[in-house]
Amino acid sequence: MxxxxxxxxxxxxxxxxxxxxxxxxxxxELDVDDYHVVDDESFDQKEFLRRVKESPNCPKSTxxxxxxxxxxxxxxxxxxxxxxxxxxxxxxxxxxxxxxxxxxxxxxxxxxxxxxxxxxxxxxxxxxxxxxxxxxxxxxxxxxxxxxxxxxxxQHTFFVLETLDTLRKNGRLSNLKALVAGALNIKPVMGSTPEGAICQLSQARGMNKALEKMVQEVVAKTKNCEEKILAIAHCNCPQRAALVKEKLEKAANFKDIFVLDTAGVSSLYANDGGVIIAC
Missing domain, CATH: 3.40.50.10440 (Dihydroxyacetone kinase; domain 1)
Structure with missing residues (x-):
């Protein structure tokens, strides 16, 4: 070794x-109100997401x-x-x-x-x-x-979220913007800057259109796709992740694509229904 x-x-x-x-x-380690969990093999995603949804407070990670x-x-x-x-x-x-x-x-x-x-x-x-x-x-x-x-x-990272609640609760999005986006069913397509910060790349009305835009962003920003391994992580939405994988396979010839479910910290930020791509 x-x-x-x-x-x-x-x-x-x-x-x-x-x-x-x-x-x-x-x-x-993760906290939702008085619920504390270590992000290891004991992490219960279903229970964690339930508590996040029911809490008015922002979940925290250490x-x-x-x-x-x-x-x-x-x-x-x-x-x-x-x-x-x-x-x-x-x-x-x-x-x-x-x-x-x-x-x-x-x-x-x-x-x-x-x-x-x-x-x-x-x-x-x-x-x-x-x-x-x-x-x-x-x-x-x-x-x-x-x-x-x-x-x-x-490397590039992209993601689309079903809900903006966690971003709103932790101060990354104003309450007004979150409410307007929710009312209009607007889904932002997010990504990472070269320094590792979060940025908005585009947006679409409805999850399916947002996922389609994310696929377009991935293909546009990825050079030499045939040499790249692409990974997809999803938070409790395997069918959605499979759809994204199918779209990417049709749009570009990646060396390989694999799919994983999110662990604790990623589940905190992706929230129920979120999809993340890296390549």
Missing amino acids: SYKIVVDSCGELKPEQKSDIHFASASL CPSPERYMTAFEGEAQNVYAVTLSSRLSGSYNSAELGKKLYLEENENKNIHVFDSKSASIGETLIAMKIQECEEAGMEFQDVVKEVDRYIET
Whole structure:
């Protein structure tokens, strides 16, 4: 075991990654009023979404502590990589960096690098896959870091939400705009900036038209689709995700497309019915 990849729990691990000794997860924690849950295998999406819907308050997430990352860095692996959700959206990156600093004070012979995904959810999943690809190809540690940094610079993230409630509750959208959008059934097509912040790309009336616009945005912004793996994450809407996958397969010739259900943190922000794409 020469390498280890630690992904914070905003990143959805594929089933084969969960059973792979090279992967580990650093769990965030979630709160809805007095309901507290750790974002790990015990996460109950149905119960969490029910509580979010019923609460007038904004659900909150807490990033993994530096100590949690230090524990994840332990083991025999010489090369350790951490992948965190965007530093513009969470303190997970800074926590991982502090955990790295503290860990290396007593373990100088290990290589550790923390990647700011500048994304979230399955964007992190794809970055973890890229790290493993480089390691399995026999690349040196510093070369892996450079190659993955280049990959992150070219990656794009897109999403469409069924409801704007969570964005409204956490202050990312005014109450008036949220109410007007809800009344008119307007669905914004959102994306990430190169720095990892959230931006609006376009909008449409109705979910189906918004998903169609998102597919168009993906194809327009993705170069060399045949060389790219595309990932779709959905929050409790597998049929919607399957429809998006079908549209993408018709619109472009991607190397591969896979679909995952959102874990805890992504479920918090995507909310029931949200769809996320990364490539």
